[in-house]
Amino acid sequence: VSKIFSAGLDITEMSGKSNEHYAAFWRAVQEMWLKLYGSNMVTIAAINGSSPAGGCLMALCCDYRIMADNPKFAIGLNETQLGIVAPFWFKDTMINTIGNRATELSLQLGQMYPAPEALKFGLVDKLVPEDKVQSAAAAAMSQWLSVPDHARQLTKSMMRKPAIDRLVKQREADINNFVSFISKDSIQKSLQIYMDRLKQKK
Numbered sequence: 001v002s003k004i005f006s007a008g009l010d011i012t013e014m015s016g017k018s019n020e021h022y023a024a025f026w027r028a029v030q031e032m033w034l035k036l037y038g039s040n041m042v043t044i045a046a047i048n049g050s051s052p053a054g055g056c057l058m059a060l061c062c063d064y065r066i067m068a069d070n071p072k073f074a075i076g077l078n079e080t081q082l083g084i085v086a087p088f089w090f091k092d093t094m095i096n097t098i099g100n101r102a103t104e105l106s107l108q109l110g111q112m113y114p115a116p117e118a119l120k121f122g123l124v125d126k127l128v129p130e131d132k133v134q135s136a137a138a139a140a141m142s143q144w145l146s147v148p149d150h151a152r153q154l155t156k157s158m159m160r161k162p163a164i165d166r167l168v169k170q171r172e173a174d175i176n177n178f179v180s181f182i183s184k185d186s187i188q189k190s191l192q193i194y195m196d197r198l199k200q201k202k
């Protein structure tokens, strides 16, 4: 979609549904993260627009991020702005990318960074003109693929395994935590207010 890399998780999947639905939804989100963050393939994010929350997480799962150089496009883990909390594995993914202090600032404030600031923070690796995002991503892919694959894969696994193991060990507890959190009346109300605001912006 033009202007949007990803709008993040579908908020309607987290509103007004049963606990069984929330559990299945969260398991699928975990699965996406485990597959993408744990992939032994080279993954390059070609970020052609805004990328809030789950969209930012997907980009952070990649090995390298190239973003369109347009200050109207922003990226970040903005969960607190919705009245929700980025779970520990979202947080770990961001820490592994930009470090602890920058992550704490980002997460507490639910900060969305316009592209130039995202580059400054290390949230993305490179900015290119909007019409060059795909070609720059293809060029980066060639560079990454030129590294001997076994060595690159082992290095990637060494860097990411502790975060992945942490979620694998606590998967069921994390699902229970999500369900009890998201089904609270106060959290449902926050999500509703956020969705209403989005619609009013039009």
Ligand SMILES: CC/C=C\C/C=C\C/C=C\CCC/C=C/C(=O)SCCNC(=O)CCNC(=O)[C@H](O)C(C)(C)COP(=O)(O)OP(=O)(O)OC[C@H]1O[C@@H](n2cnc3c(N)ncnc32)[C@H](O)[C@@H]1OP(=O)(O)O
Pocket: 003, 004, 006, 007, 008, 009, 010, 011, 012, 050, 052, 053, 054, 055, 078, 079, 082, 084, 085, 086, 087, 177, 178, 181, 182, 195, 198, 199, 201, 202
């Ligand atoms: C100690 C720890 C304790 C607890 C932790 C336990 C558990 C964790 C709990 C929760 C974790 C949840 C993690 C959540 C992650 C997420 O990803 S939440 C989603 C975040 N996404 C957003 O905030 C995006 C909001 N959207 C926008 O900013 C904009 O819509 C856009 C920039 C993406 C696009 O802008 P426009 O092109 O201007 O389009 P519109 O704004 O008009 O939107 C069109 C249409 O789409 C609807 N929509 C937009 N985003 C979403 C979404 N994410 N989900 C569902 N629907 C969305 C929007 O309302 C419009 O709908 P209509 O009005 O056309 O019906």
